[in-house]
Amino acid sequence: MRIAITGLGVTTPVGGDVATSWAALLAGRSGIRALPREWAQDLPVRFAGTLAEEPPLDRVEARRLDRSQQSAMVASREAWADAGSPEVDPLRMGTVIGTGIGGVITLLDAYDVLKERGPSRISPLTVPMLMPNGPAAVVGLAHNAAAGVHAPVSACASGAEAVAVAARMITDGRADVVIAGGTEAPIHPLTMAGFAAMRALSTRNDDPSAASRPYDIDRDGFVMGEGAGALILESEEHARARGARIYAYLIGAGLTADAHHIAQPDPEGRGAARAILAALADGEASAEDVVHVNAHATSTPQGDSAEAVAIRLALGSAQPAVTGTKSMTGHMLGAAGAAESVFTVLALHHRRVPPTANLDHQDPSIDLDVVHGEPRQLPDGECVALNNSFGFGGHDVALAFRSA
Amino acid sequence: MSQEILDGLAVIVNEVAGVPVADIQSDKSFIDDLDIDSLSMVEVVMAAEDKWGVKIPDSEVKNLRTVGDAVAYIEKSTA
Numbered sequence: 121m122r123i124a125i126t127g128l129g130v131t132t133p134v135g136g137d138v139a140t141s142w143a144a145l146l147a148g149r150s151g152i153r154a155l156p157r158e159w160a161q162d163l164p165v166r167f168a169g170t171l172a173e174e175p176p177l178d179r180v181e182a183r184r185l186d187r188s189q190q191s192a193m194v195a196s197r198e199a200w201a202d203a204g205s206p207e208v209d210p211l212r213m214g215t216v217i218g219t220g221i222g223g224v225i226t227l228l229d230a231y232d233v234l235k236e237r238g239p240s241r242i243s244p245l246t247v248p249m250l251m252p253n254g255p256a257a258v259v260g261l262a263h264n265a266a267a268g269v270h271a272p273v274s275a276c277a278s279g280a281e282a283v284a285v286a287a288r289m290i291t292d293g294r295a296d297v298v299i300a301g302g303t304e305a306p307i308h309p310l311t312m313a314g315f316a317a318m319r320a321l322s323t324r325n326d327d328p329s330a331a332s333r334p335y336d337i338d339r340d341g342f343v344m345g346e347g348a349g350a351l352i353l354e355s356e357e358h359a360r361a362r363g364a365r366i367y368a369y370l371i372g373a374g375l376t377a378d379a380h381h382i383a384q385p386d387p388e389g390r391g392a393a394r395a396i397l398a399a400l401a402d403g404e405a406s407a408e409d410v411v412h413v414n415a416h417a418t419s420t421p422q423g424d425s426a427e428a429v430a431i432r433l434a435l436g437s438a439q440p441a442v443t444g445t446k447s448m449t450g451h452m453l454g455a456a457g458a459a460e461s462v463f464t465v466l467a468l469h470h471r472r473v474p475p476t477a478n479l480d481h482q483d484p485s486i487d488l489d490v491v492h493g494e495p496r497q498l499p500d501g502e503c504v505a506l507n508n509s510f511g512f513g514g515h516d517v518a519l520a521f522r523s524a
Numbered sequence: 525m526s527q528e529i530l531d532g533l534a535v536i537v538n539e540v541a542g543v544p545v546a547d548i549q550s551d552k553s554f555i556d557d558l559d560i561d562s563l564s565m566v567e568v569v570m571a572a573e574d575k576w577g578v579k580i581p582d583s584e585v586k587n588l589r590t591v592g593d594a595v596a597y598i599e600k601s602t603a
Contacts, residue, residue, distance in 0.1 A: 180541060180542030243570075
């Protein structure tokens with residue numbers, strides 16, 4: 121496949137838009153912060169990657185949208201404007217936005233109202249705000265997307281799966297232009313407690329900005345983050361006909377499953393390796409073409425090791441420049457795969473790979489060339505980059521991009 | 525008609541749907557003039573019930589076509 125990427129948008133813990141976020145990543149700047157003391161005092165984990173900038177929406181729009189929908193709107197608007205706000209026949213326009221959990225803050229706040237004030241006080245917006253297809257629906261409505269609106273749900277692979285589904289809408293002939301993305305607004309005491317109960321989160325409360333440290337020997341779990349990412353996917357023909365700027369091409373998507381465990385990755389990385397190989401085969405690319413991997417790299421002890429094994433299994437002796445941007449953004453769950461697709465595309469476009477923060481002592485069992493300290497220059501000429509995303513449930517998604 | 529209730533309702537409709545307060549007049553239809561959808565109408569009713577301590581049953585809501593209808597209903601219920 122060969123799908124043009126013509127617009128990019130994000131809102132993340134390191135920046136409210138693409139330019140700010142990218143500059144922060146290149147500078148190795150962390151967006152992980154302590155949560156408000158009173159809010160977090162009873163929690164085992166009291167820090168997270170909160171949005172660098174509150175969503176710039178008007179009051180009425182903001183109150184009708186869950187925070188996950190607000191972020192999706194912000195990232196989509198930026199991506200759409202970045203693509204030149206093209207005129208598209210609604211029947212040829214699609215939207216695919218994934219989320220891991222959906223409107224969990226809305227749901228839990230509504231439950232508080234139910235307990236305190238009774239069912240008659242529940243807002244009529246509760247259901248549209250909590251449903252996991254809500255972000256895709258509100259963005260689809262804003263752009264008259266009548267070809268189809270979809271919301272893949274595969275935990276932390278949702279954003280990447282959305283990009284894959286969006287690409288298929290184009291290759292299947294259902295749409296010419298698709299807004300693809302992922303979003304998450306999971307920072308609530310209940311979700312923090314739930315992930316902490318799984319022992320999935322870092323507990324480095326005394327040093328939040330050092331907590332997310334993918335591939336480091338002292339990593340102790342992931343750091344919760346919130347945000348959204350969006351990409352405008354366009355058939356090459358449509359993009360060329362309107363003279364659009366093409367950042368890069370999405371050339372392949374590999375979607376597999378571990379069939380191993382509900383939360384643990386397969387330590388042998390077989391499902392993830394199959395996803396990488398499928399993405400490369402889809403794009404008629406070889407392991408040697410891959411110059412860069414934006415890894416899933418959440419900073420969990422098992423996950424990072426399993427991914428390193430999977431990359432070796434899929435790429436053999438090739439040593440692309442690997443980075444883990446979650447070291448700075450934290451893990452934006454269902455937004456991660458979309459935001460990191462944006463970062464992967466930017467790396468190809470600017471020929472620069474952001475460093476992995478907090479990599480003080482690389483785990484010796486991890487046989488990867490992990491970029492750290494400062495950005496890495498990529499070679500000139502045609503080259504391929506991968507973005508990996510994996511989710512609880514054993515979902516494996518790899519996306520392959522080729523430079524424009 | 526109570527100006528106080530009209531003013532209070534205008535604040536609620538503005539809060540819920542962003543309609544400018546000046547546009548919210550007694551002869552305006554919620555649906556046709558103010559573009560209030562069914563979900564927003566439920567929100568307006570809930571806020572009005574809270575503000576004036578009245579009960580507006582669903583069977584009545586469909587009769588409240590204009591802002592003036594709602595003001596009259598609230599006025600009658602609080603009398």
